[in-house]
Amino acid sequence: MGVLNNSLPDIGPVRAVDSAIGWGRKSSIWPMTFGIACCAIEMMAVYAATFDLDRFGAGVPRATPRQSDLIIVPGTVNAKMAVRVKRLYDQMSEPRYVIAMGACVCGGGPYVKWGYNTVKGVHKIIPVDIFVPGCPPRPEALMDGILKLREKVGRNQVFARQAQTAADMDGRYAAAK
Amino acid sequence: MNETDIHSKLAGAVVSGVGALDESAKDPFVVVDPGSLVPAVTFLKNDADCRMEMLNCVTAVEREDCIEVVYHLSSVTHRHSLTLKTRVERPAGGTHESWIPEVPSVAALYASADWHEREQWDLLGVRFTDHPDHRRILLPEEWIGHPLRKDYVYPHEHGGMPLDLDAVPLYERDEATPSEPAAPRPSGTPLVQPPNPNSDRPDAGGVAPADSDGDLRSIKPGSNDGGGH
Numbered sequence: 237m238g239v240l241n242n243s244l245p246d247i248g249p250v251r252a253v254d255s256a257i258g259w260g261r262k263s264s265i266w267p268m269t270f271g272i273a274c275c276a277i278e279m280m281a282v283y284a285a286t287f288d289l290d291r292f293g294a295g296v297p298r299a300t301p302r303q304s305d306l307i308i309v310p311g312t313v314n315a316k317m318a319v320r321v322k323r324l325y326d327q328m329s330e331p332r333y334v335i336a337m338g339a340c341v342c343g344g345g346p347y348v349k350w351g352y353n354t355v356k357g358v359h360k361i362i363p364v365d366i367f368v369p370g371c372p373p374r375p376e377a378l379m380d381g382i383l384k385l386r387e388k389v390g391r392n393q394v395f396a397r398q399a400q401t402a403a404d405m406d407g408r409y410a411a412a413k
Numbered sequence: 414m415n416e417t418d419i420h421s422k423l424a425g426a427v428v429s430g431v432g433a434l435d436e437s438a439k440d441p442f443v444v445v446d447p448g449s450l451v452p453a454v455t456f457l458k459n460d461a462d463c464r465m466e467m468l469n470c471v472t473a474v475e476r477e478d479c480i481e482v483v484y485h486l487s488s489v490t491h492r493h494s495l496t497l498k499t500r501v502e503r504p505a506g507g508t509h510e511s512w513i514p515e516v517p518s519v520a521a522l523y524a525s526a527d528w529h530e531r532e533q534w535d536l537l538g539v540r541f542t543d544h545p546d547h548r549r550i551l552l553p554e555e556w557i558g559h560p561l562r563k564d565y566v567y568p569h570e571h572g573g574m575p576l577d578l579d580a581v582p583l584y585e586r587d588e589a590t591p592s593e594p595a596a597p598r599p600s601g602t603p604l605v606q607p608p609n610p611n612s613d614r615p616d617a618g619g620v621a622p623a624d625s626d627g628d629l630r631s632i633k634p635g636s637n638d639g640g641g642h
């Protein structure tokens with residue numbers, strides 16, 4: 237959509253188109269198949285039958301970053317892995333979202349003091365949209381994070397000019413709900 | 414057999430370098446000279462009464478005056494086990510930069526020793542001579558230093574990835590004015606952990622005590638000045 241991005245006035249019809257696009261995006265989030273440490277086990281539980289992430293349209297992990305919209309970073313990111321995480325994120329196409337899952341990825345977790353090769357939070361290398369704390373977070377917590385992300389994706393402005401004021405943003409949040 | 418019998422068989426078979434059995438510990442252990450390690454382990458493995466088929470693990474301990482490599486051997490056939498230790502004395506002023514202890518490898522006898530010895534090399538800097546594949550096992554190949562040594566200094570970043578708690582995120586850095594890479598620690602700096610404002614752990618570093626007797630964290634680097642950090 238290139239040149240039209242965020243260039244139309246923020247009025248009713250444009251908003252309607254934006255929210256239709258947002259609804260489409262948020263209802264078919266494709267996460268990337270990606271797991272690092274212990275938190276990945278909880279993430280797998282979220283994908284599996286008991287919790288069934290597919291209810292929210294995010295249950296089809298893609299095998300390549302080029303097809304995915306969301307990277308859930310579940311587990312300790314160490315110096316060796318950080319390079320790979322950054323490369324995978326760079327390979328994803330816009331719009332892309334990041335969920336930091338677990339204490340390690342939110343800021344070092346158990347390794348914050350003596351972790352000689354741990355990146356103290358994945359937000360040091362890639363921008364994070366949703367932080368899900370816990371060691372590990374329960375599956376419900378990750379699902380809550382994904383629901384929060386859905387809200388965020390849903391109120392994305394594609395064509396309409398970016399909101400300038402806080403009141404403006406509040407109006408959009410209310411419209412997106 | 415119990416440990417006492419195994420030890421007496423071992424002491425009888427290997428001519429020299431086998432110490433007394435220390436039974437004060439919960440797991441009685443024998444200290445063996447590094448030079449006698451391979452004959453002793455070979456004997457324990459092959460002797461019909463000992464038959465130590467299994468090397469459970471190889472670990473290492475850094476002590477004030479030595480580095481100790483610990484071997485847990487056990488026999489599935491006879492259901493007994495023995496702990497072997499070998500010690501390499503620390504030379505005066507030996508730090509992780511200037512002193513790499515050498516111990517003969519037992520990887521030719523036990524396949525399990527291969528990776529375990531590589532791990533000790535990686536984290537504690539014990540070199541195992543005649544090891545078939547003497548590389549780091551966990552950390553990246555180009556990592557500097559051996560992190561479980563007491564005088565290890567933590568890096569600020571590795572391969573461009575920030576490792577500090579208060580590092581500026583990569584995507585917020587000013588591309589136009591690239592920051593200087595963290596300077597390597599100059600040779601001759603006391604090897605002390607920098608004080609950490611986020612921790613009140615008593616041994617979290619800080620200023621080195623004035624008298625340096627027996628305190629590993631105040632050891633000055635040895636005479637070698639090859640490379641910084």
Ligand code: SF4
Nearest residue numbers: 274275311338339340
């Ligand atoms: S936050 Fe806890 S459970 Fe998750 S990767 Fe770190 S140590 Fe493992």
